Amino acid sequence: MSRSWGRQDAATIVAALVLIWLMPLLISTYTLTVLVIYGMLALSLGLIWGFGGILCFGQAAFFGLGAYTYAIAAINVGESTLPMILAVIVPALFAALLGAMMFCGRLTDVYLGVITLVVTLILFKFVNSSAGPQYVIGEARLGGFNGIPGFHTLNIPGQPDEYIWGDALYYVCAVALLAVYFLVTWLLRSSFGRIAIGIRENETRVSLMGYDVRARKTILFAIGAAIAGLAGALFANWGEIVTPGLFSLGQSAEIIIWCIVGGLGTRLGPIIGAAGLAYLKFLLGQQSLIDNTLIMGIILVLFVLFLPKGIVPAVASLWKASFGRRSGRKPAGRRHMRRVDSANG
Amino acid sequence: MAETVLETTGLTMRFGGVVATDNVNFSLKAGELRCLIGPNGAGKSTFFKCIIGLLTPSEGQVFMRNQETTGWHPHEVASLGVGIKTQVPNVMDGLTVVENIWMAARRFMPSKEASDKAQDVIERLALGSIAKAELGRLAHGERQRVELGLVVAADPWLVLLDEPAAGMTAGDVDRMSAIIDEMTRTAAVVIVEHDMQFIRSIATTVTVFHQGAILMEDHVDKVMADPIVRNVYLGKKA
Numbered sequence: 001m002s003r004s005w006g007r008q009d010a011a012t013i014v015a016a017l018v019l020i021w022l023m024p025l026l027i028s029t030y031t032l033t034v035l036v037i038y039g040m041l042a043l044s045l046g047l048i049w050g051f052g053g054i055l056c057f058g059q060a061a062f063f064g065l066g067a068y069t070y071a072i073a074a075i076n077v078g079e080s081t082l083p084m085i086l087a088v089i090v091p092a093l094f095a096a097l098l099g100a101m102m103f104c105g106r107l108t109d110v111y112l113g114v115i116t117l118v119v120t121l122i123l124f125k126f127v128n129s130s131a132g133p134q135y136v137i138g139e140a141r142l143g144g145f146n147g148i149p150g151f152h153t154l155n156i157p158g159q160p161d162e163y164i165w166g167d168a169l170y171y172v173c174a175v176a177l178l179a180v181y182f183l184v185t186w187l188l189r190s191s192f193g194r195i196a197i198g199i200r201e202n203e204t205r206v207s208l209m210g211y212d213v214r215a216r217k218t219i220l221f222a223i224g225a226a227i228a229g230l231a232g233a234l235f236a237n238w239g240e241i242v243t244p245g246l247f248s249l250g251q252s253a254e255i256i257i258w259c260i261v262g263g264l265g266t267r268l269g270p271i272i273g274a275a276g277l278a279y280l281k282f283l284l285g286q287q288s289l290i291d292n293t294l295i296m297g298i299i300l301v302l303f304v305l306f307l308p309k310g311i312v313p314a315v316a317s318l319w320k321a322s323f324g325r326r327s328g329r330k331p332a333g334r335r336h337m338r339r340v341d342s343a344n345g
Numbered sequence: 346m347a348e349t350v351l352e353t354t355g356l357t358m359r360f361g362g363v364v365a366t367d368n369v370n371f372s373l374k375a376g377e378l379r380c381l382i383g384p385n386g387a388g389k390s391t392f393f394k395c396i397i398g399l400l401t402p403s404e405g406q407v408f409m410r411n412q413e414t415t416g417w418h419p420h421e422v423a424s425l426g427v428g429i430k431t432q433v434p435n436v437m438d439g440l441t442v443v444e445n446i447w448m449a450a451r452r453f454m455p456s457k458e459a460s461d462k463a464q465d466v467i468e469r470l471a472l473g474s475i476a477k478a479e480l481g482r483l484a485h486g487e488r489q490r491v492e493l494g495l496v497v498a499a500d501p502w503l504v505l506l507d508e509p510a511a512g513m514t515a516g517d518v519d520r521m522s523a524i525i526d527e528m529t530r531t532a533a534v535v536i537v538e539h540d541m542q543f544i545r546s547i548a549t550t551v552t553v554f555h556q557g558a559i560l561m562e563d564h565v566d567k568v569m570a571d572p573i574v575r576n577v578y579l580g581k582k583a
Contacts, residue, residue: 191456198448201437208397208435209495210423210452 009185013178020174029170031282036173037234038278039271040180042258044227046270047184049259051193052220053200055109058116059255061123062091062225064246066232068127068142071242074151076138079160080237083152087233088226095225099218106214108203117252124247147243154237165237173234177271180227184267187223196220250293257296261303263310272311347374348410350503350533351396356405358391358557365391367557368405375502378525378534380544380565383554384577389537390432392554393507396535397429398422409503424452428501428532432508434488438481442472442491445480449498459498466498470524486517493524504534510543522546541569553577 023032041063048054066087073083102115131144140148154169156162164172187193198206199213207213236242245251254277262273277296284292307314351373358366366388373379381389394400396407398419406415414422423429437445446466450459467476470490480488489509496504509525510518518540525547528534538544544551544565551568553560555577561568568574 191451194444195448195451198437198440198445201439202435204419204431205435205437205495206448207418207420208423208429208431209449209499210420212418212420 009182013182016178016181020171020178024167024170027279029167031279033170033173033238034235035275035278036170036177037231037238038258038274040173040177040234041228041231042255042262042270042274043177043180043184043267044224044231045255046259046262046264046267047187047227048220048224050264050266050270051188051200052196052217052224053203054217054221054224055113056116056221056224057113057252057256058118058120059224059228060247060249060251061116061120062095062228063232063235063251063255064123064127064242064244065091065094065225066229067236067242067246068148068232069229070233070236071148071151072137072140072142074153075140075148078152080152080154081157084154084230084233087236088229091229091232092222092226096218096222099221100214103214103217103221117249120247120249120252124244124249127247128244145244147241147245149241151236151240153240169237173238176230176234180230181267181271184227188267192216192219254296257300259310260300261310263312263314266310266312266316269310269312276311347376349373349408350375350410351535352408353392353396354406354408356392356395356407357403358388358395358400359403364557366395366402369557369559371552371559373503373533373535375533376529377550378529378548379536380548380551381535381537381554382539382541382544382551382568383560387554388557389554390507391557393505393535393537396422397427397431397505399431423499426453426499426502428496428499428504430492430496430504430506430509432511432537434485434492436480436488436492436495439479441477441479442483442494443467443476445491446472446494446498449495453499462498466494469527470494470497471520486513489513490517490520490524493521497524497528500531502532504528504532506534507537508539509536510538510540518543518546545569 041059044062045056045059048056069090070083070087073086074080077083098116098119102112107115127142128145130142131146133141135142135144140151142148152160154164154172156164188197195206195211196216199216203213232246235246255274258274258277259270260273261277262271263269277299281292281296284290284295303310349372351371353369353371356366356369356371357364369392371392381392383389391400395402398414398417398421401416406413408414409422409425409427412425414425419429437448440448443463446463447459450462450466454462467473470493472491472494475483475487480491483491489512493509496506506525510521513521522543525534525536536548548565550563551565552562553568553574560577561571561574
């Protein structure tokens, strides 16, 4: 049932590379970099929520953990390679522990959302009140409300003095997003990913088939956290400072809005939702007439009311209605066994 | 002598002060087909859920092929090679028939073999015309049949079915009977059912539940002619 890589994937790579090359002609690379990072962050939630059915209100916790892990490790190590690796591993381990507790405790739906929300709040409160001199890890002070500035930013592996910044950082982030996108694609085409989609559809049935749903959800949750952690580390490199605001409820809520607007159950939707809404917020930030949050709220309400499936599924449906063949009930043949799952787009 | 594949000893399930199953001793031999019948609230479904791990019994033990499975999770029970169908059609509505069946087979074999197995099950259960359809778009009877396909795909040695004929048309029930008949060639089958016509068409031995305990266990014709059973189950005076 797994689909091998084909022409469509090659076309996606070419289109993405062209887009990466062209976009700096329209928007500054400084802005583009953060849009790409937010796209990666949204994809992390899109994976676990859209394909695994795990609604996590605390994806910002893993984003913030990744950023703080990077900053703390970079100050202690004095280069960026090991901190980047740690920024992926630490949130993944934290999520694995949290996920094991939640899923073994059979927490689902709203209870899961509440727990992840509370964990984010605890992390925010803790980091926000860590200004005292006792809050030190190695040579890095957590800095409380002021955060951690002045850490070693991204460098070429093995060459600590060769920094990657400006346009180069944009290209690194964009290629990283492309790599994560294809990692997610591969995952969803694998047996593990297909069964994760089955869990989203009917957890009890998958369990009655003999699959350990708790273990699989924990692993998926940890993978999502690892991607969010990577996004956090890249964000730390972009901003050159990490603050408790990374753990804020506002940040968590925004990630959910990005996914809803872009389209759940797709890979491209969360990326488009994040980049589009973050850019809109950036544009709105240049005026003081209307409050940003109000605009974002109105957009969410409008989407929930009129386009509940989000942009990408709506465009895909429109495309199918206009140009696609109408599918009926056809006999199953060998070809049908190669059908790809709902991981389109 | 045939091996005992399923056995419960003193199985009791209490919900607060209510005793749903009371000291049930039950055994099933390899290749046997057994129907569990009884009026609403007799404890059949609770007994069923205790066996498959959806409920942990308050007292007593469950054995499968002489291995104790009391308190196991449903996935652990299913992993032994036990096919389970619950009362309400439990399928993955957003996925197609072939994807559903593939997933059931994949648990016990590599991906490629699971694809072949899914194709085989689709042909055996005459699901070819709906193989590409999403489960959520299918009629109740078709969904029930697909769920049986999920059970069959795992090549189980023990099949546990809770009301497989519920809400089905006469034609669907006939088809279901044929599928169950085929299942008994390779597996022991336990069926919780209300439809007496369906039971008569498939079963030889039935176990009657009443007030959480086993009231009687015998050939279907004897059971249906028994005045006590007719009284408690069919509501007729002896």
